[in-house]
Amino acid sequence: GQSLEQPSEVTAVEGAIVQINCTYQTSGFYGLSWYQQHDGGAPTFLSYNALDGLEETGRFSSFLSRSDSYGYLLLQELQMKDSASYFCAVRDGAGRRALTFGSGTRLQVQP
């Protein structure tokens, strides 16, 4: 099976940088994804890492280390609208197409 661990809550101030970590255990591995979900809204895709290293998309970056089964999402220049839940997800290598999601990290951005 697969499991993912991420912190339940993170608090930061506007303009700051925050890192949300994710560790995973899978029987195989095809990539780590990150999703954002505002209260009452649909999860939306942020990023995907299949290979080791950093992927940057505007204010958001995502990092993966396959040898450590670890990744993180980095949010820079935090804005109030970034307050949301962030989920890491893996697609394992057992032929399963569905993503397995972590329990989510609730980010609160304070003024």
Next chain:
Amino acid sequence: GAGVSQSPSNKVTEKGKDVELRCDPISGHTALYWYRQSLGQGLEFLIYFQGNSAPDKSGLPSDRFSAERTGGSVSTLTIQRTQQEDSAVYLCASSSSGGPQSTGELFFGEGSRLTVL
């Protein structure tokens, strides 16, 4: 349509009743997924469709849950004899055919919030 559409957005039912939840995926997306999300929790996988077939039903919690997909498009999730623990938001997602090399991007609907009294 432009995005994944789900209906109803809210459903309140009495314990023991059957409910049907509908998902209309993005046009052309062959893969369709159902997830369940309890309040403040992560997303729990229920079932995956590729076309009209369901190669992975491993997440369905009991035989009261079933789903079908017709015409490679609309899907219906049916919960029979609902229980209070079935209360949750049921999310549908779709993606292009994908595979291990895909980006892993799923497009989610806004969900159907089910409350069982």
